[in-house]
Amino acid sequence: MSFFSRIFGVKKTSKPWEREKPLSWRENLQALKSLPRFLKLVWVTHPPMTLANSLLRVLQAGIPVTALYIGKLIIDEVVLLASHTGGDMASMWRYVAFEFALALLSALLSRAVSLMDALLGDLFSNKTSERLIAHAAKLDLPQFEDATFYDKLERARRQTTGRVVLMSQMFTQVQDMITIIFLGAGLVIFNPWLILLLVLAVIPAFLSETYFNQRSYSLARNWTPERRELDYLRYIGASDETAKEMKIFGLADFIRTSFAKLADKYYRANKALAIKRAIWGFVFNGLGDIGYYAAYIVIIFQTIGVPIEVFGITIFSGSDQLTIGDLTFLAGSFSRLRGLLRGILSRFSSIAQNALYLQDLFDFFEMEPKITSTPEALPFPKKIKQGFTFENVTFKYPKTDAYVLKDLSFHLHAGEKLALVGENGAGKTTLVKLLARLYDPDEGRILLDGRDIKEYDLTAYRAAIGVIFQDFVRFHLSASENIAVGRIEAKEDVPRIEEAASLSLADSVISQLPDGLQQRLGRRFNQGVELSGGQWQKIALARAYMRDASLLILDEPTAALDARAEYEVFQRFAELTAGKSAVLISHRFSTVRMADRILVLEGGKRLEMGTHEELHALRGRYAELFELQAEGYR
Ligand SMILES: Nc1ncnc2c1ncn2[C@@H]1O[C@H](COP(=O)(O)OP(=O)(O)O)[C@@H](O)[C@H]1O
Numbered sequence: 001m002s003f004f005s006r007i008f009g010v011k012k013t014s015k016p017w018e019r020e021k022p023l024s025w026r027e028n029l030q031a032l033k034s035l036p037r038f039l040k041l042v043w044v045t046h047p048p049m050t051l052a053n054s055l056l057r058v059l060q061a062g063i064p065v066t067a068l069y070i071g072k073l074i075i076d077e078v079v080l081l082a083s084h085t086g087g088d089m090a091s092m093w094r095y096v097a098f099e100f101a102l103a104l105l106s107a108l109l110s111r112a113v114s115l116m117d118a119l120l121g122d123l124f125s126n127k128t129s130e131r132l133i134a135h136a137a138k139l140d141l142p143q144f145e146d147a148t149f150y151d152k153l154e155r156a157r158r159q160t161t162g163r164v165v166l167m168s169q170m171f172t173q174v175q176d177m178i179t180i181i182f183l184g185a186g187l188v189i190f191n192p193w194l195i196l197l198l199v200l201a202v203i204p205a206f207l208s209e210t211y212f213n214q215r216s217y218s219l220a221r222n223w224t225p226e227r228r229e230l231d232y233l234r235y236i237g238a239s240d241e242t243a244k245e246m247k248i249f250g251l252a253d254f255i256r257t258s259f260a261k262l263a264d265k266y267y268r269a270n271k272a273l274a275i276k277r278a279i280w281g282f283v284f285n286g287l288g289d290i291g292y293y294a295a296y297i298v299i300i301f302q303t304i305g306v307p308i309e310v311f312g313i314t315i316f317s318g319s320d321q322l323t324i325g326d327l328t329f330l331a332g333s334f335s336r337l338r339g340l341l342r343g344i345l346s347r348f349s350s351i352a353q354n355a356l357y358l359q360d361l362f363d364f365f366e367m368e369p370k371i372t373s374t375p376e377a378l379p380f381p382k383k384i385k386q387g388f389t390f391e392n393v394t395f396k397y398p399k400t401d402a403y404v405l406k407d408l409s410f411h412l413h414a415g416e417k418l419a420l421v422g423e424n425g426a427g428k429t430t431l432v433k434l435l436a437r438l439y440d441p442d443e444g445r446i447l448l449d450g451r452d453i454k455e456y457d458l459t460a461y462r463a464a465i466g467v468i469f470q471d472f473v474r475f476h477l478s479a480s481e482n483i484a485v486g487r488i489e490a491k492e493d494v495p496r497i498e499e500a501a502s503l504s505l506a507d508s509v510i511s512q513l514p515d516g517l518q519q520r521l522g523r524r525f526n527q528g529v530e531l532s533g534g535q536w537q538k539i540a541l542a543r544a545y546m547r548d549a550s551l552l553i554l555d556e557p558t559a560a561l562d563a564r565a566e567y568e569v570f571q572r573f574a575e576l577t578a579g580k581s582a583v584l585i586s587h588r589f590s591t592v593r594m595a596d597r598i599l600v601l602e603g604g605k606r607l608e609m610g611t612h613e614e615l616h617a618l619r620g621r622y623a624e625l626f627e628l629q630a631e632g633y634r
């Protein structure tokens with residue numbers, strides 16, 4: 001197993017390209033069930049345009065049979081005129097004029113229809129993307145950390161633009177069906193046997209199309225993890241964020257060969273299928289041609305006036321001979337019908353396939369968050385009275401074995417500043433995530449003023465808690481927006497943003513930016529300015545001051561600041577949040593000392609807890625670590 005395969009949890013089999021299992025008919029039909037829902041989504045995107053599009057297509061569906069029939073009238077008239085046995089020049093010209101007008105109308109209609117398809121498609125894909133973003137925001141953090149969820153998200157993301165094709169396919173499908181009814185009516189009037197031949201001419205190709213469509217869908221689906229891995233390799237192989245290390249460690253070859261190996265496997269799997277598809281497609285279409293020419297022969301005999309009998313069944317009695325115009329009309333209708341039917345049938349299987357992809361999108365939309373609150377949930381208290389209590393809290397991350405927090409109990413008083421101390425991996429960040437209800441404990445409870453935090457309204461609860469995480473997001477947006485994310489409703493409130501910036505010492509960073517607060521940060525876009533780690537932290541810290549939080553948590557957001565800046569930041573923080581509860585995480589004891597009490601975590605357990613003086617007097621782990629750091633400064 002390769003390094004990346006392990007990361008992505010990809011299981012290798014000896015012949016991965018043979019893994020795809022075709023979907024059953026049942027699964028295919030099941031997928032079609034999502035089509036009405038899809039149509040509804042298209043409809044709500046823009047009702048007038050959807051309606052107009054449908055009406056124009058019905059109109060368009062009537063054109064082929066009309067055109068063929070006028071063509072027949074023209075030919076019959078011309079034959080009569082040419083043999084000098086009758087015919088009417090004036091009506092012939094009228095027919096020609098009508099045929100020409102029809103051609104113009106058809107061109108106009110098809111332009112209008114494809115224009116509307118394109119516009120509707122754009123609107124649909126925008127709306128779906130919006131829904132995707134909105135829905136993703138509702139889901140829980142644990143869901144995001146799950147690889148199968150990622151695959152689903154990835155497939156759903158691909159659906160937002162890909163499904164536009166499905167929309168016009170479905171419209172075209174209905175339109176072609178109407179066209180077929182019109183054309184088929186003509187055939188039935190002249191000779192019903194032709195319909196049977198038509199079906200025989202089409203079915204073989206349809207079956208092979210359906211089969212291969214299912215195979216390629218299964219292949220694409222089974223390979224989602226690998227495709228994700230390929231995307232990831234492509235990304236780390238060529239991105240500004242990795243360029244430094246790629247060069248220093250000379251990783252280009254390693255990444256390139258990893259990519260090439262995996263890409264080649266996927267290519268081979270695809271190739272095998274594509275070749276099979278081409279060969280069988282040719283064979284089955286050939287069978288269809290036989291049906292077409294049989295029908296042609298029937299029509300020719302009917303025009304010449306020779307009776308046809310097959311196995312004792314009279315297909316044509318010899319009376320009711322066809323005209324030359326009829327011959328062209330029927331031959332034209334038949335070939336048109338064959339094309340249309342073939343199109344419909346192959347489109348049917350491709351619609352079914354697209355519908356399967358659609359299923360992925362709907363599956364994603366149907367995923368529900370587990371961390372929720374009930375409608376009768378408690379409002380967040382205006383003023384916290386007793387504070388937060390951890391009661392024998394035990395927690396491990398989903399799909400992992402090791403407990404990260406074990407039987408943890410402590411109390412955070414209202415208005416208290418608590419510092420968390422512990423080695424990397426001790427569980428400090430996890431504790432914060434539980435406190436913010438990004439996860440729920442496996443055992444034990446977290447109480448706020450004596451009630452389980454699960455009983456409070458989730459939105460209100462999260463709104464009352466401000467956390468600046470260790471791995472806060474560096475949004476490649478403007479400096480002002482980067483600060484405003486702490487309270488996005490206030491994004492236009494410049495004085496408030498400036499105030500927050502000055503409290504977090506970000507004002508010194510902003511004053512150096514060419515465009516000040518409006519400066520775009522990060523290198524992803526033109527005119528973006530990249531900041532140093534410490535500068536980013538000052539910006540992120542300002543988010544905490546934007547928020548009117550009852551509980552503020554700073555999870556090592558100052559690690560990249562120099563000792564003096566960190567000291568200053570925390571001093572201000574303590575002054576400004578006087579009376580509010582706060583949790584501070586830092587490895588610097590000069591900062592930790594400022595807290596009212598200190599909780600020392602080790603391996604997810606509470607090791608010591610007390611004031612700086614108490615813990616110092618205890619001469620335990622805290623005192624030991626404190627001495628160690630003080631030693632370094634002497
Ligand atoms: N999302 C996650 N999924 C699985 N394990 C995790 C996750 N986040 C952290 N861990 C594990 O939980 C433990 C505690 O991590 P963390 O709370 O981040 O520690 P600290 O913040 O004290 O450094 C570590 O062993 C880490 O590997």
Ligand SMILES: [Mg+2]
Binds near residue numbers: 428470
């Ligand atoms: Mg941490």
